[in-house]
Amino acid sequence: MSQFDDMVLNMTQTTPEPEDYTGEDGLLYCGKCRKPKEAYFPEGKSLFGRDRHPAECDCQRAEREKREAAEKRRTHLEAVERLKQRGFTNPAMREWTFENDNGKCPQMKHARSYAECWEQMKAENIGLLLWGKVGTGKSYFAGCIANALMEREIAVCMTNFALILGDLAASFKDRNEYISRLCSFPLLILDDFGMERGTEYGLEQVYNVIDSRYRSNKPLIVTTNLTLEELQHPEDTAHARIYDRLLEMCSPVRFTGENFRKATAQEKMKRLKTLLNGKESRL
Structure with a gap:
């Protein structure tokens, strides 16, 4: 059970960064965007003795959305590539x-x-x-x-x-x-x-x-x-x-x-003549 307990605690605990700080409400706040990285459970609720759970600050949300957008873009490009190879x-x-x-x-x-x-x-x-x-x-x-x-x-x-x-x-x-x-x-x-x-x-x-x-x-x-x-x-x-x-x-x-x-063929011929005439003039 200790391994399970450790896993749950890791899920419910927030690891602070050096610039993070504790706000007046007792929650951990992001030192960059000044938004909470934790939130309290509803009144009277707790999990394994903890009264709070991790929450996304603006920085974490932006980073997650960036990763998700990149993954969505990669998946889309792979799907289009398969369609074009096949089609x-x-x-x-x-x-x-x-x-x-x-x-x-x-x-x-x-x-x-x-x-x-x-x-x-x-x-x-x-x-x-x-x-x-x-x-x-x-x-x-x-x-x-x-x-x-x-x-x-x-x-x-x-x-x-x-x-x-x-x-x-x-x-x-x-x-x-x-x-x-x-x-x-x-x-x-x-x-x-x-x-x-x-x-x-x-x-x-x-x-x-x-x-x-x-x-x-x-x-x-x-x-x-x-x-x-x-x-x-x-x-x-x-x-x-x-x-x-x-x-x-x-x-x-x-x-x-x-x-x-x-x-297009006429344009290429015209271009060829221009290049050849230019080369002749340098001789």
């Missing part, structure tokens, strides 16, 4: 954020609104079909939404059908489990839709994934270089049932403007 197929997608946006995509405001209204989008199962010419910012738009939601610890998977079909071909026995895992994410983003091979097997698997997502009643975001005209008037029945599902699940958003990739 992105390309590490470069981590940089597709609202903070890194160059402001040249006029549709980006819709991405912010979608992320901000995520709970409503999820509840009403509202998806997006991002269509337009190559290099107009569709993938970046979707990546910004993905990163914003992951920062809120919401799981997102951003992938493409080229990778999905490769995975399905490699693990035929676990095909249903693989598709179920894709559909388990609160938000699924399919990038560069329409770029995959249009074989009979491929089209069947594309339909299986999209139809399963449809039945999961969860939002889907798709980026594609196909035009809305092509999506509304497919070439055959196999494509028709895929496109019909997409148009039912996702609201079309058209991307217009300059080709950012072409502009």
Whole structure:
């Protein structure tokens, strides 16, 4: 019992610091913030013969809150890191954020609104079909939404059908489990839709994934270089049932403007010429 008694006494006693002092009420006070480090039990109450118990002064409370905030921040960062490792197929997608946006995509405001209204989008199962010419910012738009939601610890998977079909071909026995895992994410983003091979097997698997997502009643975001005209008037029945599902699940958003990739390439070429001309002038 002596060990138990010692443990309880250690819990009920307060260890004073050199600058601490005893106040007029007989309690120990912090020498820094001048707040009590002890408090009396309610009148007539005691514990193991003691009439008081430890209490937090302002200094101790601030230090505890600081530790708790740091631990909460660490736990949050670890959770976000796990989500991004699991949800992105390309590490470069981590940089597709609202903070890194160059402001040249006029549709980006819709991405912010979608992320901000995520709970409503999820509840009403509202998806997006991002269509337009190559290099107009569709993938970046979707990546910004993905990163914003992951920062809120919401799981997102951003992938493409080229990778999905490769995975399905490699693990035929676990095909249903693989598709179920894709559909388990609160938000699924399919990038560069329409770029995959249009074989009979491929089209069947594309339909299986999209139809399963449809039945999961969860939002889907798709980026594609196909035009809305092509999506509304497919070439055959196999494509028709895929496109019909997409148009039912996702609201079309058209991307217009300059080709950012072409502009970036031109800027790099311009920079290269400047550097080379500068080097020549020093020779």
